[in-house]
Amino acid sequence: MTVHHIVPPYLLERLEQTADDPTLRARYRQSLDHDAMFRTRPAASTTEAPAAPTTEAPAAEGAEASEAQGEAAAPSPQRAIHDAEHETALPGNLVRSEGDPDVPDTAVNESYDGLGATWSLFHECFGRDSIDGAGVPLISTVHFDRDYVNAFWNGEQMVFGDGDGVIFRSFTSSIDITGHELTHGVVQHTAGLAYEGQAGALTESLCDVFGSLAKQHHLGQAGTEADWIIGAGIFTDGVAGVGIRSLAQPGSAYDDPRLGRDPQPSHMSDYVDTEDDNGGVHLNSGIPNHAFYLVATTLGGNAYEDPGRIWYTTLTSGDLPATCTFAQFAAATQQTAESLFGPESPQAQAVTTAWTQVGVLPTATPSRTESIDLMRAAQTGLDTSTPPAPASPTPTPTPTPTPPTPTPPTSTPPTSTPPTSTPPTPSDSAPSPPTPAPPSPPDSTPEPPATDEPPGETAN
Ligand SMILES: [Zn+2]
DSSP states (O other), X not given: OOOEESSOHHXXXXXXXXXXXXXXHHHHHHHHHHHHHHXXXXXXXXXXXXXXXXXXXXXXXXXXXXXXXXXXXXXXXXXXEEEOTTSOOSSOEEEEETTOOOOSOXXXXXXXXXXXHHHHIIIIIHOOOSTTSSOOOEEEEESOTTTOOOEEEOSSOEEEOOOOSSSBOOGGGOHHHHHHHHHHHHHHHTTOOOSSHHHHHHHHHHHHHHHHHHHHHHHTOOTTTOOOEETTTOBOTTSSBSOSEESSSTTOSBEETTTEEOOOOSSGGXXXXXXXXXXXXXXXXXXXXXXXXXXXXXXXXXXXXXXXHHHHHHHTSSOOOTTOOHHHHHHHHHHHHHHHHOTTSHHXXXXXXXXXXXXXXXXXXXXXXXXHHHHHHHHTTOOOOOTTSTTOOOSSSSSOSOOOOOOOOTTSOOOOSOOTTSOOOOSSSOOOTTOOSOOOOTTOOOOOSSSSOOTTOOOO
């Protein structure tokens, strides 16, 4: 199990290099060393839902409660917030359990609220009970180490640093950071994507998407009102930046002498080929991030409704390969949108347009009717080197003529609310409740062989 940090290593390395103050440099180095140590230390199992770190009774009670409540009581989050008291032992002292009132420590309350907001997004919008779908308790530790400049999910729990006070504030202050990190747990329990190359960048993107949705849902914001920033407010006032990443405009979140400039691309033409950062997982995530943003803002309304449902249903379909490429994921979201809303629906069209705009799908993605023309054209040997032409076959092996999707029950009741009475979904690869039909039309999977092979580029 990989330990997932919100601040990518290249950013801390840059800070270490540019800090004039030796004390500050040492802090960044210490955070980096901690991160590296956690990265190499085996953490939780990826399959079993670990009830909680071996800790005191409340966690165990939570686990039992979640089993017991499977049939009866409505699910609710089971939160437990701990204080590391500036040490590094986890989980630390339990300071607030589920249902306890606010405590004087702001970080504790912020963490409690962030866990609750994320739980609510997944439960109220997608019918999912906690990150494993079976009510696993949400464990968090605040005040980890001294001036620690990161937050992470270690496969079992969330951990938050207080920040250095120079560049970063406390990491509990941003709901989307908690949402991002907990979504790592959801990905771990569902698609189990590899944390490398395009699959890793997809993982990062899914975490950003649901992290932002957790905040939007909490605030009741429509997609057009949201900031689409991950880590909004995490920087101190002196920093020229609005957060760590932007889904609206990847590459624009910060531009500061100490941090450098946000290096995220938003289009496949700027895809970063690197071996650092697990193949640029925190960089290339800008591309699928922007695709989601485009879907959400094209459709309008609440992004955690239709757009979120398309992404969530795709994530939990059980059909994504562990090495999923951007193109494969794009095709899967097209398929999901078509089966949820119909092939000619605005939702399906928005999905296709968005992936085309970020360069993951070829410019002229044939519609189902066009695909017939396309196939005829291909048979007559048309020139294939002019991608922008409306219906020319593109050289990429990607979603070539989407063969007529065996029309899934378009008459499906527009289930906007998943059945909340559904028993806890089995944790792994569980088809999500609202999925109307197995989205695997015979032989329509347009994906290329399961290698990293996006149009024209390779991740690793
Ligand atoms: Zn992450």
